Amino acid sequence: MKVGILTGGGDCPGLNAVIRAIVRKSLQFGWECIGIENGWKGLLDLDVFRLDLNSVSGILQKGGTILGTSRTNPYKIETGEKTVFENAAKIGMDALVAVGGEDTLGVANKLAQKGFKVVGVPKTIDNDLSGTDYTFGFDTAVNIAMDAIDRIHTTAESHHRVMIVEVMGRHAGWIAMHSGIAAGADIILIPENVIQINDILKVVARRRERGKKFSIIVVAEGAVISESDQQEAKIVVQDEKLDSFGHVRLGGISNILSDIIERKTGIETRSVVLGHIQRGGSPTAFDRVLGSRFGVYSVEMIRDGKFGRMAALRGAEIVDIPFDEAVLKLKTVDDKFYDVARVFFS
Numbered sequence: 001m002k003v004g005i006l007t008g009g010g011d012c013p014g015l016n017a018v019i020r021a022i023v024r025k026s027l028q029f030g031w032e033c034i035g036i037e038n039g040w041k042g043l044l045d046l047d048v049f050r051l052d053l054n055s056v057s058g059i060l061q062k063g064g065t066i067l068g069t070s071r072t073n074p075y076k077i078e079t080g081e082k083t084v085f086e087n088a089a090k091i092g093m094d095a096l097v098a099v100g101g102e103d104t105l106g107v108a109n110k111l112a113q114k115g116f117k118v119v120g121v122p123k124t125i126d127n128d129l130s131g132t133d134y135t136f137g138f139d140t141a142v143n144i145a146m147d148a149i150d151r152i153h154t155t156a157e158s159h160h161r162v163m164i165v166e167v168m169g170r171h172a173g174w175i176a177m178h179s180g181i182a183a184g185a186d187i188i189l190i191p192e193n194v195i196q197i198n199d200i201l202k203v204v205a206r207r208r209e210r211g212k213k214f215s216i217i218v219v220a221e222g223a224v225i226s227e228s229d230q231q232e233a234k235i236v237v238q239d240e241k242l243d244s245f246g247h248v249r250l251g252g253i254s255n256i257l258s259d260i261i262e263r264k265t266g267i268e269t270r271s272v273v274l275g276h277i278q279r280g281g282s283p284t285a286f287d288r289v290l291g292s293r294f295g296v297y298s299v300e301m302i303r304d305g306k307f308g309r310m311a312a313l314r315g316a317e318i319v320d321i322p323f324d325e326a327v328l329k330l331k332t333v334d335d336k337f338y339d340v341a342r343v344f345f346s
Contacts, residue, residue, distance in 0.1 A: 009104050011279055013281065015291070042067075105323060122326065127331070142179050169220030
């Protein structure tokens with residue numbers, strides 16, 4: 001048995017833990033592993049190499065992915081699907097482990113429906129894949145964001161400022177919610193809930209009335225705000241250009257919000273965009289363990305012929321679910337969880 005491994009989409013802490021686990025478990029079965037470089041692009045271009053124990057030695061604690069990654073979509077390339085099947089046959093690949101988020105696993109799902117032998121491992125710092133309680137990488141991103149917010153507290157308090165921290169979260173506000181609650185943010189803004197600027201100003205004013213002369217606001221990059229009932233809330237983008245999966249580059253809502261708050265209140269307001277800092281560095285213990293468990297389980301799925309399925313965390317157990325359950329609908333923050341955060345908006 002020859003097993004291919006690819007990592008697609010944004011890089012993520014814990015990817016190397018998954019790769020290491022897949023290789024080591026495969027070798028226990030006497031199987032060979034092939035690393036596919038730069039996501040689906042590597043399978044289109046036939047950029048592959050053999051993975052062995054030496055290849056994965058010492059990578060557990062490293063961030064990023066030794067395989068490289070890209071946002072390549074074979075279904076946006078003429079004859080892309082046909083090329084994937086042909087190249088898999090050329091290298092003698094019997095099965096593939098695709099490690100990625102909704103886009104990477106969406107491609108895997110389409111291929112599986114055509115008979116391609118592929119299993120999935122859920123990877124996204126946004127934690128927005130359905131069917132799994134957590135994706136690896138999320139815990140690391142939350143801890144990085146929390147630490148940054150903790151540090152920003154001291155500047156906000158010293159200068160009596162409103163400080164706005166922008167974190168990742170295109171369609172789902174999980175990072176903002178977890179890091180904001182953990183770091184004691186005064187307001188958390190997420191894509192799932194449109195908030196009017198006047199509601200934000202009221203929170204800032206109430207804190208000043210209580211003698212608290214600073215405020216911390218955490219905002220997800222995909223959040224939207226409105227200055228009035230009549231104004232349409234719009235998402236803020238850096239670039240209208242679409243990638244191969246139809247996404248624009250988000251970012252900048254914190255700068256706009258900062259300008260509005262300072263203009264309307266006269267209070268000095270600053271914004272900080274954490275950006276790719278959240279993706280980088282060494283994974284937490286939780287993400288190392290979860291990635292390792294996912295990697296081992298994915299090989300067991302191949303052994304058992306469970307193709308077209310993704311490993312998932314349910315409670316304390318690793319299970320497998322159909323790709324459709326994972327990728328056809330995003331997992332977003334529900335109102336009940338957001339109500340918990342609202343308790344602290346004062």
